[in-house]
Amino acid sequence: MAATSASPSLPRPGGVWLAFSSNRLSWVGLALLIAIVLIAIGAPLIAPHDPLEQSIIARLEPPSAQFLLGTDNYGRDVLSRLIYGSRISLVVGSVAILIAMTIGCTIGIIAGYLGGLFDQLMMGLLDVMLAFPTLLLGLMIAAMLGASLENLVIAIAVTEIAPFARVARAPTIALKQQDFVVAGRALGFGPIRIMGIHILPNLVSDIVVMSSLWMASAIRTEASLSFIGLGVPPPTPTWGSMIREGFENILDAWWLAVFPSLAILLTVLALNLLGDALRDAIDPKLRGE
Amino acid sequence: MNHMPKPALEIRNLQTEFQIGGSWYPAVRNLSLSLQQNETLAVVGESGSGKSVTALSILRLLPSAGARIGSGEVLFEGRNLATLSEREMSDIRGNSIAMIFQEPMTSLNPTMTVGQQIAEAIIIHRGGRQSEAMAEALRLLKEVKIGSPESRLHDYPHQFSGGMRQRVMIAMALACRPKILLADEPTTALDVTIQAQVLLQLDELKQAYGMSVLFITHNLGVVAQIADRVAVMYAGEIVELASVEALFANPMHPYTAALLRAMPRADRASDSLEPIPGGVPAVTAIPSGCAYAPRCSFRQRSCDELRPDLLASGDPGHLVRCSQRLAGGMRG
Numbered sequence: 001m002a003a004t005s006a007s008p009s010l011p012r013p014g015g016v017w018l019a020f021s022s023n024r025l026s027w028v029g030l031a032l033l034i035a036i037v038l039i040a041i042g043a044p045l046i047a048p049h050d051p052l053e054q055s056i057i058a059r060l061e062p063p064s065a066q067f068l069l070g071t072d073n074y075g076r077d078v079l080s081r082l083i084y085g086s087r088i089s090l091v092v093g094s095v096a097i098l099i100a101m102t103i104g105c106t107i108g109i110i111a112g113y114l115g116g117l118f119d120q121l122m123m124g125l126l127d128v129m130l131a132f133p134t135l136l137l138g139l140m141i142a143a144m145l146g147a148s149l150e151n152l153v154i155a156i157a158v159t160e161i162a163p164f165a166r167v168a169r170a171p172t173i174a175l176k177q178q179d180f181v182v183a184g185r186a187l188g189f190g191p192i193r194i195m196g197i198h199i200l201p202n203l204v205s206d207i208v209v210m211s212s213l214w215m216a217s218a219i220r221t222e223a224s225l226s227f228i229g230l231g232v233p234p235p236t237p238t239w240g241s242m243i244r245e246g247f248e249n250i251l252d253a254w255w256l257a258v259f260p261s262l263a264i265l266l267t268v269l270a271l272n273l274l275g276d277a278l279r280d281a282i283d284p285k286l287r288g289e
Numbered sequence: 290m291n292h293m294p295k296p297a298l299e300i301r302n303l304q305t306e307f308q309i310g311g312s313w314y315p316a317v318r319n320l321s322l323s324l325q326q327n328e329t330l331a332v333v334g335e336s337g338s339g340k341s342v343t344a345l346s347i348l349r350l351l352p353s354a355g356a357r358i359g360s361g362e363v364l365f366e367g368r369n370l371a372t373l374s375e376r377e378m379s380d381i382r383g384n385s386i387a388m389i390f391q392e393p394m395t396s397l398n399p400t401m402t403v404g405q406q407i408a409e410a411i412i413i414h415r416g417g418r419q420s421e422a423m424a425e426a427l428r429l430l431k432e433v434k435i436g437s438p439e440s441r442l443h444d445y446p447h448q449f450s451g452g453m454r455q456r457v458m459i460a461m462a463l464a465c466r467p468k469i470l471l472a473d474e475p476t477t478a479l480d481v482t483i484q485a486q487v488l489l490q491l492d493e494l495k496q497a498y499g500m501s502v503l504f505i506t507h508n509l510g511v512v513a514q515i516a517d518r519v520a521v522m523y524a525g526e527i528v529e530l531a532s533v534e535a536l537f538a539n540p541m542h543p544y545t546a547a548l549l550r551a552m553p554r555a556d557r558a559s560d561s562l563e564p565i566p567g568g569v570p571a572v573t574a575i576p577s578g579c580a581y582a583p584r585c586s587f588r589q590r591s592c593d594e595l596r597p598d599l600l601a602s603g604d605p606g607h608l609v610r611c612s613q614r615l616a617g618g619m620r621g
Contacts, residue, residue: 115354179396185350186390187383187410187461190376197409201400
């Protein structure tokens with residue numbers, strides 16, 4: 001019986017990749033994201049102009065052969081600013097999500113595993129944070145700390161801690177009653193080991209999926225905060241601040257606001273497609289095996 | 290029983306309580322039991338009789354909220370497990386006392402290979418390097434007779450069948466050569482042929498490792514196959530304790546007798562099976578007298594008033610908790 005039970009039709013870990021790669025939308029999302037990342041990395045090589053170079057003669061030029069996406073109020077090349085702006089968006093989005101994920105998951109797993117008073121205190125605190133709309137909370141923190149790249153990252157990270165903690169806590173509560181966690185305790189595993197090797201790996205799929213979706217939200221928050229002037233201070237180009245500047249001239253020069261908006265749209269779309277595809281691939285019930 | 294050697298594990302007056310609606314109710318009541326060296330002691334009873342709670346109480350694995358050991362001692366190598374710190378308990382769990390569970394399908398971590406899981410159990414108690422632990426894990430997989438263990442070592446639990454997973458669980462439990470194995474219905478989820486293989490293997494390993502086994506089951510057929518002594522539990526207390534031969538030949542407690550009549554046997558027509566009417570009382574509504582009285586066909590008025598004690602019948606090793614039986618007022 002030992003040999004026959006190892007049927008080759010059983011789902012193997014490789015099945016996740018198979019399910020992911022057979023989904024056409026996941027490739028669209030992945031290709032878009034890779035393209036955006038490559039543009040951000042290769043910005044100095046790709047950008048046709050210096051993003052900070054001003055020119056009084058070439059103010060508010062519409063898209064042309066020289067300035068593919070036109071120029072802004074100060075005569076700066078919109079395409080070059082867009083390319084350099086992707087760096088800020090991606091760095092802010094990924095670093096903020098990484099911080100929020102680390103802190104949020106740690107809080108969520110510990111609270112879920114320990115339960116009791118610690119759990120209630122932490123969840124009460126996080127409920128207070130969740131009660132504020134993301135943007136309002138980010139705005140408050142950014143306004144308190146002042147406008148800089150680091151503070152922007154901190155502000156966005158803080159707004160995303162609560163949802164990560166929630167997502168980590170709920171399955172932790174379900175997992176800690178699972179037989180293999182009790183069996184682990186019966187083998188003498190301490191709480192830290194149980195949280196680290198029995199609970200965390202079983203949460204990874206949920207967390208990865210949520211990260212890609214929330215990175216999209218972090219990029220939106222970055223754009224919104226930059227839009228109202230609480231983001232990275234000028235003249236550094238960011239998509240959000242470009243939209244704000246373009247907004248003032250939307251009737252005269254539509255290209256100023258439209259192209260950065262499209263860039264945000266594409267990035268968020270790529271992350272959402274990727275997140276959905278990952279979720280479908282990781283969840284065996286949606287994988288259709 | 291002074292002439293007996295020192296028991297491997299001794300439970301004295303254990304009372305495990307659950308919190309229901311703000312008050313504490315005992316699920317295990319005043320339970321005393323000793324597990325001898327190299328003995329297989331079966332604990333039998335219906336669902337809800339407190340068998341698993343007893344085993345979980347020994348290792349203190351009950352949920353920290355809503356359950357507590359109200360009183361009593363669990364003596365192991367001169368220490369009372371009921372009062373040890375959580376850290377000291379972790380050293381005992383899996384190392385000196387190991388436990389295997391009913392559900393092999395869910396008792397393994399789905400994200401780790403079985404080799405890693407067995408090695409993990411070795412490393413935390415024995416230390417050493419990952420490669421040494423993996424070599425030991427391989428040896429254990431061979432010992433529990435997993436086919437082609439070299440390749441199976443790197444497989445994930447979902448690639449194993451139920452019977453093989455239970456063998457892996459046994460391998461993990463044996464990783465640190467425990468002195469006591471608590472087996473909580475280890476074969477209940479397996480089909481009958483696999484069940485027989487696993488039981489046989491458990492018995493071989495018990496001999497090879499010199500373990501004492503506390504075997505929890507509701508299956509009297511399994512008891513007959515492997516146990517040396519049997520404790521019959523009902524509503525959180527032991528109602529009868531005897532050697533396996535004495536119990537099957539001469540069941541003293543009406544509940545034991547009824548359980549035996551409810552058990553299918555090859556040498557009797559199956560239409561002679563008698564179900565026991567009623568059910569185990571809830572922990573919130575234990576009768577004040579004999580807990581079994583409401584379902585007992587030999588019930589007397591005194592049964593409802595006085596809670597009987599667990600006392601020796603004619604044979605000193607055969608204890609029974611039934612005042613009618615001990616008074617000789619009942620014909621079996």
